[in-house]
Amino acid sequence: MQQIADPFLYTLLLIFVCAKLFGELFERLSLPAVLGEIAAGVVMGPFALHVIVPSASVESISELGAIFLLFAVGLETHPRELINVGRTSLGVALAGVVVPFAAGFVYVVLHGDSPQEATFVATAMVATSVGITARVLGDLGALQARAAKIILAAAVFDDIIGILLLALVAGLASEAGVEWQPLVLLLAESVAFAVFMIFIAPRIIRRMHGRLRHVTTRNASLVIALAICLALSVAAEKIGMAAIVGAFFAGIAFAEFAPELGLRPQVNALSEFLAPFFFFVMGAQLDLRVLTPKIILSVAIISVLAILSKVIGCGLPLLREGWRTALKVGVGMTPRGEVGLIVALIGLNAKMISEEYYAVVILMIAVTTIFAPPVLRLLFRYPTFAESELAKSPATAAAAAEPLQ
Amino acid sequence: MQQIADPFLYTLLLIFVCAKLFGELFERLSLPAVLGEIAAGVVMGPFALHVIVPSASVESISELGAIFLLFAVGLETHPRELINVGRTSLGVALAGVVVPFAAGFVYVVLHGDSPQEATFVATAMVATSVGITARVLGDLGALQARAAKIILAAAVFDDIIGILLLALVAGLASEAGVEWQPLVLLLAESVAFAVFMIFIAPRIIRRMHGRLRHVTTRNASLVIALAICLALSVAAEKIGMAAIVGAFFAGIAFAEFAPELGLRPQVNALSEFLAPFFFFVMGAQLDLRVLTPKIILSVAIISVLAILSKVIGCGLPLLREGWRTALKVGVGMTPRGEVGLIVALIGLNAKMISEEYYAVVILMIAVTTIFAPPVLRLLFRYPTFAESELAKSPATAAAAAEPLQ
Numbered sequence: 001m002q003q004i005a006d007p008f009l010y011t012l013l014l015i016f017v018c019a020k021l022f023g024e025l026f027e028r029l030s031l032p033a034v035l036g037e038i039a040a041g042v043v044m045g046p047f048a049l050h051v052i053v054p055s056a057s058v059e060s061i062s063e064l065g066a067i068f069l070l071f072a073v074g075l076e077t078h079p080r081e082l083i084n085v086g087r088t089s090l091g092v093a094l095a096g097v098v099v100p101f102a103a104g105f106v107y108v109v110l111h112g113d114s115p116q117e118a119t120f121v122a123t124a125m126v127a128t129s130v131g132i133t134a135r136v137l138g139d140l141g142a143l144q145a146r147a148a149k150i151i152l153a154a155a156v157f158d159d160i161i162g163i164l165l166l167a168l169v170a171g172l173a174s175e176a177g178v179e180w181q182p183l184v185l186l187l188a189e190s191v192a193f194a195v196f197m198i199f200i201a202p203r204i205i206r207r208m209h210g211r212l213r214h215v216t217t218r219n220a221s222l223v224i225a226l227a228i229c230l231a232l233s234v235a236a237e238k239i240g241m242a243a244i245v246g247a248f249f250a251g252i253a254f255a256e257f258a259p260e261l262g263l264r265p266q267v268n269a270l271s272e273f274l275a276p277f278f279f280f281v282m283g284a285q286l287d288l289r290v291l292t293p294k295i296i297l298s299v300a301i302i303s304v305l306a307i308l309s310k311v312i313g314c315g316l317p318l319l320r321e322g323w324r325t326a327l328k329v330g331v332g333m334t335p336r337g338e339v340g341l342i343v344a345l346i347g348l349n350a351k352m353i354s355e356e357y358y359a360v361v362i363l364m365i366a367v368t369t370i371f372a373p374p375v376l377r378l379l380f381r382y383p384t385f386a387e388s389e390l391a392k393s394p395a396t397a398a399a400a401a402e403p404l405q
Numbered sequence: 406m407q408q409i410a411d412p413f414l415y416t417l418l419l420i421f422v423c424a425k426l427f428g429e430l431f432e433r434l435s436l437p438a439v440l441g442e443i444a445a446g447v448v449m450g451p452f453a454l455h456v457i458v459p460s461a462s463v464e465s466i467s468e469l470g471a472i473f474l475l476f477a478v479g480l481e482t483h484p485r486e487l488i489n490v491g492r493t494s495l496g497v498a499l500a501g502v503v504v505p506f507a508a509g510f511v512y513v514v515l516h517g518d519s520p521q522e523a524t525f526v527a528t529a530m531v532a533t534s535v536g537i538t539a540r541v542l543g544d545l546g547a548l549q550a551r552a553a554k555i556i557l558a559a560a561v562f563d564d565i566i567g568i569l570l571l572a573l574v575a576g577l578a579s580e581a582g583v584e585w586q587p588l589v590l591l592l593a594e595s596v597a598f599a600v601f602m603i604f605i606a607p608r609i610i611r612r613m614h615g616r617l618r619h620v621t622t623r624n625a626s627l628v629i630a631l632a633i634c635l636a637l638s639v640a641a642e643k644i645g646m647a648a649i650v651g652a653f654f655a656g657i658a659f660a661e662f663a664p665e666l667g668l669r670p671q672v673n674a675l676s677e678f679l680a681p682f683f684f685f686v687m688g689a690q691l692d693l694r695v696l697t698p699k700i701i702l703s704v705a706i707i708s709v710l711a712i713l714s715k716v717i718g719c720g721l722p723l724l725r726e727g728w729r730t731a732l733k734v735g736v737g738m739t740p741r742g743e744v745g746l747i748v749a750l751i752g753l754n755a756k757m758i759s760e761e762y763y764a765v766v767i768l769m770i771a772v773t774t775i776f777a778p779p780v781l782r783l784l785f786r787y788p789t790f791a792e793s794e795l796a797k798s799p800a801t802a803a804a805a806a807e808p809l810q
Binding site: 008009010012013016017020023024027028033056057060061063064067139215217218219223226227230231233234237243262266267269270272273 | 413414417418421422425428429432433438461462465466468469472544620621622623624627628631632635636638639642648667670671672673674675677678
């Protein structure tokens with residue numbers, strides 16, 4: 001009841017409507033809706049039309065959006081399924097770190113820049129950001145596919161490797177240099193957290209579950225699930241992992257009882273409302289004015305390297321499972337995100353990389369983010385030509401089909 | 406993926422857990438959960454333990470909480486039911502404005518203060534804030550009771566009267582004095598908005614409804630409902646009404662199709678997560694240090710007047726429907742809120758009321774807010790002694806029972 005219209009509510013309205021209209025438009029053009037939501041941010045954001053400048057409150061909302069998105073994804077992921085693909089995913093994650101790093105390092109050195117600069121650029125090309133892939137797979141209803149499980153499990157390993165690399169480059173940039181003791185502690189903490197959440201937490205939830213009826217709070221199961229989701233997001237951040245990985249862990253801990261407790265539609269509603277702000281803000285941060293002709297070539301080369309190296313690195317360990325699964329996982333692991341940004345920022349602040357390489361890294365992140373959704377959609381939705389041919393013979397078609405569940 | 410834990414997420418976690426723990430504790434003490442959430446804010450907030458100081462982002466979240474709360478309430482309110490109680494509710498709203506105003510004015514003048522000061526204090530005692538009553542009735546599953554419909558409809562009238570009074574006192578406080586032309590425009594706008602939303606909007610939704618299947622966006626009905634909820638909240642604020650009244654209108658417009666579109670559990674999930682922040686922040690704003698002995702007496706008298714005048718004013722037009730319904734509606738209309746705060750603030754800034762009266766008004770708002778939930782709960786949940794006696798004779802018991810739906 002104020003005389004002046006609240007800019008916060010008005011901004012939320014504008015962002016939500018723009019994101020959803022662009023999403024609808026993209027869907028009709030056979031492009032992923034999430035790309036439309038990012039495009040809405042680019043177009044309406046501070047660096048293009050300048051209609052909407054996300055405030056701190058909007059950024060907080062967008063953060064919650066990413067958290068509930070991964071919580072919802074976790075709710076559809078039974079821990080046993082993650083464990084089943086565990087060894088495979090570890091190989092995928094490791095090769096998916098080594099190959100992009102090597103590609104980035106060699107390119108920058110061949111380009112005539114220092115090995116130190118090469119180290120930062122290469123590190124920024126390593127860590128996958130799984131949010132956008134999770135959303136695309138969710139939109140396609142493909143979260144139960146084996147490739148999706150491998151991606152989600154590999155993303156957990158990738159995140160653990162990512163925080164170690166982040167600590168390493170932070171050490172390189174500091175005057176004290178790299179200290180190994182905190183690094184080992186960090187590794188132990190994050191591995192322990194992941195092991196606890198995947199192997200032990202689901203059992204605790206199973207025991208707690210019977211006692212839920214003694215709680216008088218209305219809709220107690222949702223309230224407790226939300227509290228645990230927030231708690232694990234905070235815990236993950238405290239350790240140094242991504243908050244969304246904590247939210248994902250919270251989801252898998254509840255996955256077994258999610259149908260019985262009716263959690264999925266409720267958490268989906270939260271994610272449906274909040275996640276568009278995440279993707280819009282992601283788009284709004286993209287400043288296309290950095291794109292001078294000199295930089296465009298570097299961006300193109302580094303982006304192609306970033307995409308190919310991840311597709312090859314993550315795909316190679318999976319060739320036994322068929323090139324299609326390998327390709328799905330490789331493309332699903334392509335998007336880079338916050339870790340790359342932070343690595344580049346640390347390098348820039350310590351004057352270890354140039355402003356040009358900083359811009360190149362940011363745009364590489366944008367390119368990989370925009371590249372993955374439409375390709376994933378093609379791979380998961382339409383059978384390839386080879387598979388259509390196979391499909392003419394029923395026996396081989398069954399063998400070629402992606403095993404669901 | 407930041408090294409430093411995010412204070413925003415951590416604050417959200419603390420608030421959510423504290424609010425829900427206090428809520429659970431209050432429920433076990435047979436007190437309303439919502440009172441526990443407010444108490445959590447008082448205890449943990451900046452004026453007591455100082456554990457949690459809500460940031461701008463948290464206040465934005467709390468605002469969204471109030472909006473989705475009233476949206477959820479609207480979804481359970483068919484427009485026809487509001488129209489049915491329309492005339493009755495208008496009487497309730499009008500008498501519920503006149504009696505508290507008169508009581509406040511007479512008391513301040515008898516107390517020896519100026520008529521101008523009396524006008525401001527009396528105006529601050531007028532407008533009902535329906536959020537807390539809506540939550541209590543929702544928690545009790547009593548939103549379908551006739552008394553609940555009367556309260557919700559009267560709250561709409563009350564809000565229209567409230568914005569007129571607000572404009573009036575703003576005029577009194579300004580040097581230009583009261584200008585009648587904008588006042589008439591304000592009245593026309595808000596009445597037109599309410600009439601449009603109650604009589605015309607539901608028909609538009611009915612027509613739109615068939616076309617929803619042509620929208621390709623996933624979960625299109627929820628997305629469109631949320632967009633309309635935000636849009637009407639902004640529109641209500643633009644006119645000068647409370648944003649939550651706009652959200653309530655959006656709810657009633659969708660009420661008819663809410664079951665078919667599965668909107669209620671989804672919107673309830675949003676409100677379940679966000680509304681506790683609203684009540685916590687409400688409590689956190691309460692500074693109990695203002696309570697000097699001198700002020701306590703004034704607060705007690707004004708609060709008793711505020712409660713009695715609203716119960717009598719809103720109850721009187723309903724005596725034909727039985728004293729029980731009259732009492733339910735009267736108590737349900739008791740909580741005061743933002744309008745009272747703003748009136749007091751305008752008066753204070755224009756030096757038209759003293760700092761003491763400003764504190765008294767704020768505490769009166771707190772007292773009425775805390776008074777209503779437990780009393781409402783008693784009235785709606787337990788049959789009174791008289792009714793238990795009646796219940797022994799089956800014929801009269803049926804007549805005495807509150808008609809549901």
